[in-house]
Amino acid sequence: MNTEGYDKLKKLWKRGTDFLGTEYAIMGGAMSWLSESNLVSALSNAGGFGVIACGSMTPDLLSVVIEETHAKTKKPFGVNLITMHPQIDELIDVTLAHNVKYVVLAGGIPSGGSIKKIKEGGTKVICFAPALSLAKKLIRNGVDALVVEGSEAGGHIGPVSTSVLAQEILPHISDLPIFVAGGIGRGEVMASYLQMGASGAQLGTMFVCAEESIAHENFKKMFMRGNARDAVTSVQIDKRFPVIPVRALKNSASIEFMDVQREVINKYQSGELEMEAAQLEIEHYWAGALKRAVIDGDVENGSVMAGQSVGMVKKIQPVSEILENLVQQAANQLA
Incomplete structure (x- = not known):
């Protein structure tokens, strides 16, 4: 790896790594049925940041998955909760009770009450910002970090591409860390978003075929x-x-x-x-x-x-190797 490029990379995403408490400012996208204890702990152990996908889990099942993840990694990880889940309050209680320090709220604009409850429990709140106006509203409501995710992403998506959202939001917000997501498959594009002001990136599709992924x-x-x-x-x-x-x-x-x-x-x-x-x-x-x-x-x-970015997934390999490739590509680009 290019040493000069890696030093630049570390400076560019320092805000992201400091916020997440990780070596790399690369979050794993929360993918239902896939982002469970194996993949999440593998991401965190390899220097990234794993995120459990709660999806439609019951509070009891989420409790089990969090315990399994804690048993497999001592590194930071988060839990993704769907705001429209009918048991959202109980899911927040479970997450706080298990001392998870990061909650990602997805699937709609979260209520001010949910954000307040999580923060009062000593946990950081990360939310998705599909537009500049909503990003500003979320900041006023007290979120700690934002994810800007474009329509190139897998699963539930908004109507605007990552490149447009990044241009709309990154130059205008410097209050907190912002992670860019959607269609990112190589380190070079990750580096370009960091140079625009992002603090890190979130990737999901690239980890589906990891050795540690339980996908069939x-x-x-x-x-x-x-x-x-x-x-x-x-x-x-x-x-x-x-x-x-x-x-x-x-x-x-x-x-x-x-x-x-x-x-x-x-x-x-x-x-x-x-x-x-x-x-x-x-x-x-x-x-x-x-x-x-x-x-x-x-x-x-x-x-x-x-x-x-599915077209860039061509083989089964360990999470650590996927992360190292992304970091190497970004470092070479910056050099």
Whole structure:
């Protein structure tokens, strides 16, 4: 590795490494069913920052996963909580009780009450900022760091690309650390965002095929065969019923989602479901479809969530090697 470039890299992401308490300012994206104790602890032990994906877990299950992670790493890690989860308060209580020092709030704009509760428990709050105005609002509400994630990411996404969001937000906010995410597959682009003012990066897709990832062999094979144009977004069929788009590799499940939306919309229109309950039903569909693919290996009828950087995932390798490659590429670029 280029020593001069690595020294520059350390200076550029010092705010991020100081904030996370890590060697590298590289966060793992929280991927349901994948970001469990094995992958999370591997990321943290290798110098990055692992994040448990709570997703639709119950408080009891989250408690078990946190305990498993603590047993596998003494390094810092975080927990990603979905703001629309019906048991969000109990999940926050579990996270605080297990002395987790970082919570990432996702899946919507978090309430001021949730942010306050987490901070009063002595834990740092990281939130997603899909626009400059929302970034400023979150800062006023007391968040400790932001993630700027573009539409190139896998899973639930917003409408704006990473490069545009970075230009919109990074030059105007210096109050706290900002991590850039979405479509990052090489260290060179990571270095460019650091030079623009980012404090670090968040990557998910690049770690799916890690040796330590529990993803089924079929899931990993589909990932390694995929390319950027295969990772498409789900289609919203009724503008009166907003559905957060999901980016995944094309398969039968992508088509089935259209039928699922129609069923849920009919329930909503008939008064059988309130809007929030209807949106949660959509979330449960994705959670089930993702498990079918990740755990059971049914990559045709399950959801293979992937970011557009999937075309850069070509082999199974240890997390430590993936991180070292990214750091080396960034250092060489900066040199």
